[in-house]
Amino acid sequence: MRRVLCGILLRFRASSLDGAAEQAMLYAQGGASVISVLTEPARFKGSLDDMLDVALKVETLGTARRPAVLRKDFIFDTYQVLEARAYGADSLLLIVAILTLDELTTLLTVVAMSRPDSILLLALSGVFTREDALKFEECGAHGVLVGEMLMRCHNVKDMIQELKGVSSHTQGKTLVKTCGITDAETALVAAKHGANLIGIIFVPKSPRHVDLDTAADIVQVVRKFGERSSRVTIELDTFPSSSPSSMDTISTWFQSHAKKLTAASARTPLVVGVFQNQSVEYMNHVAETVGLDLIQLHGDEGFEVCRDLVVPAIRVVHLPGFHTGGSVNVEAIKENVQAGGTGAVFDWNVAASFDQAGIPCLMAGGLTPLNVARAVQVATPLGVDVSSGLEDGTPGVKNHMKVQQFIRNVVQPPLSSLDSVEEDNSCDDRK
Template identity: 40%
Template sequence: MRATDPGQAIAALCLHPDDFAVRMARDGVGGAYTGGTQVVKVCGITSSEDALVACQAGANLIGVIFAPKSARKVTPEQAKAVVQAVRNFGERHQDHTFKPPNDESPLPHLVSCSRQLAEASRRPLVVGVFQNQDSSFVREMVDSCGLDLVQLHGQEGFAAAKVESCGVPAIRVVDIVVDSESGRAAENAVETILESITSDPIAILLDTAIKGQKEGGGTSRSFDWTIAEKVQAAGLPVIIAGGLSPENVKDAVAGTRPFGVDVSSGTEASPGRKDHQKVRDFVQNAKQAAVEANKGF
């Protein structure tokens, strides 16, 4: 068994039916996350053509960016076209409705949400990415464009990820701040993440931020993936982003077994335009690596 903590991994398997209920009832303790990579997100989509290619490749989440400073920012009209293309591909004619889990403690809540998200995204869902934008604008884009989820990528805080605030469930980005020269993160990065989470978002996404830069994300740089591995060993499923590409996603999935992976610039021909072969290669490599990684569990 290749888990960081084999004892936690074995406990998380819940080999007896009663074990699951007992484990989920524990406050804040859920055993190691051992579910492997179940969600692949292709972000920075600006056209229905690129969205369709990602869906055909097997992507679970299609990201459209509304952040004002992004080179991949979409207009509402572009976002609507992407949503329509994704829904047509999945033969889905209405919004997906998520059922709020009963778990109040963050870890059990997020574990329950990860199961829902993995199941729901078997038919691709569209995620609107926002950064430090007013909740009224977020809700307006959700309602007018038909977004299934949102992703909060700024300094909005966890409370902003409430469904009541966004209109739909939200993925909350947590920045892994690394030194610009050494690329190292703080020694207490894992503890900081685990202490900061709340039950407000549907999922946690870890991305790279450069120390001293005001805006996180979009760095095209990876953080130390062992941070994600350690966070998941504590029971928190995470999506990882930052510097992923068709070339390195196999290593990320095989070594870390994250709940999800997220790519944007790593599959581009130019900012906002996808290289269709890179998209296909990324999704295929991620999913093949996930199958292989699960053989050791």
């Protein structure tokens, strides 16, 4: 006997049909497992009578063949749950976006009173992050349905593990930041292929500098791809005091925020505005005007600046004298030696020392599609940041094929690129 792999749920708006019951019967005879009936009268012209007609009609098929009837409406009161059952519904839709946690829990509890223990409660929509899954679990759900978000994800295994709560940075999830993006088309290419962070530069002297109108276009394209209309909110804790009690305190703080950044950028890319020694007022103006999700401080600004910014900040640390190796004190490096986007090669072992000290970092410097897989294996950074390595010589003009290859080689590194890791820890393939 051939095993049925899935059930089919069909929905229709009764007001658009001459006979709701007759249409439902066609669906049922075609093998539908669930029939969803709109009962909201004001906006969708549905009615409870339509649902009752559907329920009575499909009941004639007998228990073995009868599909379940689902009430689709704005449910917010326990009376509506009892009402749905009285009019023949086997199940109903709860819209999480319009309910408080207490309201959702109450409605699920009412439903649970009449549900056999063998029937599992699943959340069928609105799951994008581990936090979403936990919210439903707290309300009594036994599982969650994840659909289109996984289809957009370029590392399905990592995303599934993260939703289950067993994924972490050490399991190989490496963030990708494509920086120096100067047009919306390139931003969309990066987003479609799995970039977590899209960097646009507001430093006037940079050849990759963009104006506010262009930046706004980039933000809108990224938001549309991520199916959102506003910036992503990341709740951050206050940075430890200027004299923290131990390195462990700093490490714990950075790791906590790294996890939040990873979770926030898992479903939709975040747009990062890059600034260098510019006023807080100007940075906040740009962030609010174009809709930045994050700010990257690329000059010699102090950490205290972050407290006055309207969005969270990434602080660049420029390392003096470490382009060819040597030890590094991860507690004391603040000096600026490079302005970025130069293609200068960074010693990957230095980034590895940060990882060993429990300080997650985004590694930049001389990365290209050809060497990034080896760099990630050597340094195991939180993420990689690339700009000139995606260009063919003209600053700001990205080669879309290189964008695709770079991201793919981070997410799914080719085995051939990992063969000589021990022999080559800082490959110079810059343009």
